[in-house]
Amino acid sequence: MGKRLDGNIASAADRTIVITGGNSGIGRAAASMLAGMDARVVLAVRNLRKGRTAAQTIRGNVEVRHLDLADLSTVHDFAEEFSDPIDILINNAGIMAPPLGHTADGFESQFGTNHLVHFALTNLLLPQIRDRVVTVSSMAHRMGSIEFDDLNWERRTYKPMAAYGQSxxxxxxFTSELQRRLTEVSSPIIATAAHPGLAATNLYRRQGNRLLASVAEAVIGLVSQSEQQGAVPTLCAATADIPGNSYVGPRGFKETMGQPKLVGRSAAAKDTEVARRLWTVSEELTGVEFPL
Incomplete structure (x- = not known):
């Protein structure tokens, strides 16, 4: 059983925190909590209008910047335009089980959005980061495998949930290999990860299959926790006194809900050789390398 982290959310006062996808769901809940702790919160969002609407609902120091996780060019633009020091980067935005689609750069949409663009964003911003990088994963990682021969589902029959699990x-x-590299260069930055358990967010509504989305939303609504509760593991991963490569999730009922704790991960997620290979491939695909 992992270490319980009840109440282990440290102060975020006067810290600059960039969070992707902070205009809805767990991202907005986390942003609201962090702003309420007197942090300067930067919402990196695809839709500026929705981002500004979300920012108006959050009390505190909140900014909105454009970042389309389906387009690497906007990641470069964001990194070039945002020159301030960053205490914490939270790679939160993601998509779940849409029909087969591709990013502007030709990547399968889930692998591109959930992993590759966050990989590029992190490495481009890393020289400005002072404390840590948090990446939001999922219990669904346990159903995933990294198929290096077909990362973009060009040969296999596309399976939305399997693609989500891969991402x-x-x-x-990515978190484990980033931490290994940071340790190797004696960087004070740490990399952590979190998952929300089952939280009632709009992620399920974004699925292309409306019937599947409706069924999923109904079932999740019966057994899930709120967006605010689902955001607590992210806050712990971002602020708690925990070691690098920690993975935080809920402790209740098979990690679906409850207070945060350090949780385990699948054997595939512990494979250091696959992690190193994935890093190399990600550098090749995005053209962005580890900068430290």
Whole structure:
């Protein structure tokens, strides 16, 4: 059983925190909590209008910047335009089980959005980061595998949830390899990960299959926790006194809900050789390398 982290959310006062996808769901809940702790929160969002609407509902120091996680060019633009020091980067935004689609750069949409663009964003911003990088994964990482011969589902029959599992497994492998590299260069930055358990967010509404989305939303609504509760593991991963490569999730009923604790991960998520290979491939695909 992992270490319980009840109440282990440290102060975020006067810290600059960039969070992707902070205009809805767990991202907005986390942003609201962090702003309420007197942090300067930067919402990196695709839709500026929705981002500004969300910011108006949050009390505190909140900014909105454009970042489209389906387009690497906007990641470069964001990194070039945001020159301030960053205490914490939270790679939160993601999509779940849409029909087969591709990013502007030709990547399968889930692998591209959930992993590759966050990989590029982190490495581009890393020289400005002072404390830590948090990446939001999922229990679904346990159903994932990294298929290096077909990362973009060009040969296999596309399976939305399997593709989602691959992207969420990539998040954890990215976290572990990032931490290894940070340790190797004696950087004070740490990399952590979190998952929300089952939380009632709009992620399920974004699925292309309306019937599947409706069924999923109904079932999740019966057994899930709120967006605010689902955001607590992210806050712990961002502020608690925990070691690098920690993975935080809920402790109740098979990690679906409850107070946060350090949780385990699949054997595939602990494979250091796959993590290193995925890093190399991600550098090749995005053209962005580890900068430290």
């Amino acid at each position: 969420k497994l990539a998040n954890l492998l």
